[in-house]
Amino acid sequence: MSVLNISTNPISSDIDIDNVVLRYGKGDNAVLALDGISFHVERNEFCVIVGPSGCGKSSLLYLIAGLEDRTAGMIKVGGKPVTEPGPDRGMVFQAYTLFPWLTVAQNVEYGPKRKGIAPAARKDIVNHFLTEVGLAKFANHYPSQLSGGMKQRVAIARALANDPEVLLMDEPFGALDSQTRHSMQKLLLKVWDHTKKTVLFVTHDIDEAILLADRVFVMSGRPGQIKKEIRVDIPRPRSMDLVMEPDFIAMKREILELLKNDEDDDH
């Protein structure tokens, strides 16, 4: 059955970033946004990039999605070089990007429809992922009738319904209040556990980074570089109570220190 396929046999790929450079503008006005970024995200791995605002972490995600063009370097997803955007790289944006003219169900159905999946199978997919994010009851609502947290849950369902090889998430919970953010993090961990998609998640929230990640990449301010890679060996499933644990706090302190050094460098 198709629904079973979705949850038990998902496609997933690795991400390979090699010496990526991003420069905006030309001549004296040129700004070096990313300077020689290299890292590898394994298949089924959940990696998080933290960094100060303006460090180019979102731009990096846009480069992987193919929504912007890199100045130099190579990006490969599943071994294929990235040249333009495609449905193999799903993305959840910080801004609300649900299509306002489509209902919740039609939004989730959008990707599968583009792929030419038959209506009956599409319906199964929509039901499956709306149930997964707990919004089956809201299938016929328009996005304007939903709260911010619900919109992002639909956005996650919409990205996953398209069965991408990797899921890119650009501060998807940045605009939400802390209560909602926590429940979204919990939901995301649950959904990720079910689908085991490769996830690359960008945030400036250190708690969020440690809670979610297998590995955290700490970025420096402009020009953006990877300062350090930290492996989070806290066993899963994880809960919000972690933030009180000594391991967690030690890790948080280390990241804070790294980001603080960066601020000092600026002065």
Place this chain on the structure above:
Amino acid sequence: MSDQSLLKSIRTPFRALPRGLAVTLSILVWVLVIVGWFALTYSGAVKEMFLPRPEAVFMTTIKMAADGSLWEHMLASVQVVLIGFVVSSLVAVPLGLTMGTYRIVQAFLDPLVNFIRYLPVTSFVPLFILWIGIGIEQRVAVIIFGIFFQQLVMIADSARSVPRDLVNAAYTLGTRRVDTVFHIVLPATLPNVLDVLRVTMGWAWTYLVVAELVAARSGLGYISLKAMRGFQVDVIFMAIAMIGILGLFTDQLFRIVRRVAAPWAN
């Protein structure tokens, strides 16, 4: 609601009004206009030659409706407006959306469109008469010339304001670049486009009357001109009222279309 809180709410900017009060006010304004009209004419403050009595206009309307001449002229006007409006919109909507979406189309058309947009339509009426005569084509041409470039600019503007991340999200979901205009820009701007059409429909009526005043043998503008020559002020007033009523009607029609076609935007 107590009198106290009602008083407070009507003095608060942007605060919603109780429905009953809103309806009462929209009726009241018409009552005032008509009462004022009666007062001006019956008091003798304005001569009947310049401002006819309300019942005279009413009687003229009944008479012309009965002998069919009102419908004939109304139909002539509606026909010209509709042809001009539909032809203009059929080209302006797709072209405007493309112009707002693709910078190359914009760069090519913008200088020309913005030049023509500021030319007074009325100055082209003699040229149109010279080129295409005084038939219906000439009036249609005046309407198209009057609204097409305005529609184009406003529709291109609303296409340009579609959030970039909405388009980006569509790409990551497998939308091809060539499909962006049809799959994303058109539905995203639909409420705006319908508003542009609604507003320019009103302008179409303005240009219609301009065209009919100059060269026509039928239509509401034409009978106004003829009435002026015969000092039939009541007929002029009737023609104006009819255009207003038709305008009100089409406006409501567009609002209904918008509600049905873009229910998400309410």
